[in-house]
Amino acid sequence: MRSPQDIGGLPEGPVDTSEHSLTFWEKQADGLRAAVGAKGLMSSHESRRAIESLGHDAMERLTYYERWTAALSRQMVDRGVLTQDEIDAKVAQVRQRLHDSGELELAPGEAEKFA
Amino acid sequence: MSGDHHHHHDHGHGHAHSPPQPDDKVHSYYQILSIALKELLIEKNVVTAAEVRRFIEARDSITPANGARVIARAWVDPAFRARLLEDANKAVGELGFEMTTARLVAVENTQEAHNVVVCTLCSCYPRDLLGLPPAWYKSRAYRARIVREPRAVLQEFGTELSDDVALHVHDSTADIRFLVLPRRPAGTQHMSEAELAALVTRDSMIGVTVLDQVA
Numbered sequence: 539m540r541s542p543q544d545i546g547g548l549p550e551g552p553v554d555t556s557e558h559s560l561t562f563w564e565k566q567a568d569g570l571r572a573a574v575g576a577k578g579l580m581s582s583h584e585s586r587r588a589i590e591s592l593g594h595d596a597m598e599r600l601t602y603y604e605r606w607t608a609a610l611s612r613q614m615v616d617r618g619v620l621t622q623d624e625i626d627a628k629v630a631q632v633r634q635r636l637h638d639s640g641e642l643e644l645a646p647g648e649a650e651k652f653a
Numbered sequence: 654m655s656g657d658h659h660h661h662h663d664h665g666h667g668h669a670h671s672p673p674q675p676d677d678k679v680h681s682y683y684q685i686l687s688i689a690l691k692e693l694l695i696e697k698n699v700v701t702a703a704e705v706r707r708f709i710e711a712r713d714s715i716t717p718a719n720g721a722r723v724i725a726r727a728w729v730d731p732a733f734r735a736r737l738l739e740d741a742n743k744a745v746g747e748l749g750f751e752m753t754t755a756r757l758v759a760v761e762n763t764q765e766a767h768n769v770v771v772c773t774l775c776s777c778y779p780r781d782l783l784g785l786p787p788a789w790y791k792s793r794a795y796r797a798r799i800v801r802e803p804r805a806v807l808q809e810f811g812t813e814l815s816d817d818v819a820l821h822v823h824d825s826t827a828d829i830r831f832l833v834l835p836r837r838p839a840g841t842q843h844m845s846e847a848e849l850a851a852l853v854t855r856d857s858m859i860g861v862t863v864l865d866q867v868a
Contacts, residue, residue: 546773546824547801550794553809558788563684568785569709570691573700576708582754582827586775602776602791604683610690620693628689636679643678651682 542597543590564603571606580613588613626653715784719750720832721853723782725846727759728837734761741832745782752781755827761834762863766819769807769860770831771799777825779832783855790859800824810861833860840867 560568574580580588588609592600596608614620629652636642679685694700723745727734737744741757757779760768772778773796778786789795799806803820807813814820823831835857841849844867856862 543774545793545797546771548797550797553789553792553794553798553806555789555810560785563679563687565709565712566691566705567687568712569705570687570694570700572708572712573704574694576704577699579699582777586827589775600683603687604681607683607687607690611686614690614694619697619699620690624693625686625689628693629685632685632689632692636685641678643680644682645680648681 541590542592542594543586560603567603567607567610571610574610574614579617579619580610584613585609588616629653712780712785715781717783717853717855717858718850720779720783720855720858721850722748723750723832724834724853724858725850727834728849729846734834737834750782752779752830754781755779755830757782757830757832758823759832759834760821760823760860762836762860764818764836766821767814767860767863768821768823768831768833769799769803770823770825770833771796772825773797773800774824774826777827777830779830782832783858787855807861810856812862814863833858835860835864838864838866 571580571585575582575585585606589605591612592605592608596605600608611620611625615622615625633642633652679688691700691702691705695702723737726748727737733744733747736747737759738761741759742752744759745752745757755777760770762768770778772790775796776786776791778790780786795806800822803822804814807820825831835853837849838852841852844852852864852867854862854864857864
């Protein structure tokens with residue numbers, strides 16, 4: 539069976555050749571990933587392993603930088619840099635803070651993704 | 654083919670067409686996860702905020718113009734062209750560009766053969782030379798189809814290759830990134846290296862387009 543990222547040769551529709559510039563958060567996610575990589579904590583191979591381990595569902599459902607972020611989270615846990623409990627607690631804390639400051643405007647379906 | 658997509662600009666999933674704003678509201682779980690990871694990694698002294706900012710700035714400063722300088726040099730300097738095809742990491746280093754993570758391989762378009770680059774598994778790309786890959790390069794449609802029906806995909810980019818031109822598709826990996834050396838357009842004999850560099854497009858260095866003749 540093909541792993542989820544192994545899509546070379548599969549039938550697909552036309553290529554959307556339009557340009558999309560990165561959003562602020564995507565640039566942040568890219569910079570964070572690069573900074574962690576520069577510390578030797580996430581090589582290209584480790585990044586690929588982490589993204590592939592997210593499974594078929596994530597590959598279909600998540601956007602590119604959502605996959606990167608999910609992979610970074612997994613890699614930090616697997617490397618023993620962070621624990622899942624720490625991450626969950628910090629996510630809850632950041633969510634509350636953004637809510638309190640009026641900066642949170644969750645899109646439909648997003649609230650269900652929190653642990 | 655792409656005029657009727659993405660009617661919603663406020664869904665926070667990375668397709669917003671407006672330029673990024675630091676005061677954008679936070680819309681998604683993964684945005685919050687990204688913020689949380691950054692704060693934790695800073696608290697634990699794994700990275701600093703300044704380092705993350707420097708990487709963002711460095712990324713913004715790398716554009717396809719860097720690659721265009723390499724191509725123009727190869728067009729005007731046959732010895733450089735030979736070095737580029739022999740050892741691209743070393744050759745781009747001569748122009749001050751550093752490939753930090755991977756081996757760079759330059760593939761030359763000729764009258765007989767055209768080259769196009771993909772990363773079927775994800776998004777490997779010569780980022781250190783060309784900047785971040787375009788959205789379509791990371792798309793399922795491009796990755797899946799370019800290896801099976803490359804001529805049809807090139808047509809979607811407006812590129813018609815004659816049937817007697819061989820087409821080579823190069824699949825990138827974490828270890829090897831490819832740079833297409835496009836053919837120098839006709840009508841450019843009088844041009845300076847800088848003028849030539851201005852003709853070279855990102856898409857021609859990925860190989861989905863060829864450069865137009867200069868009138």
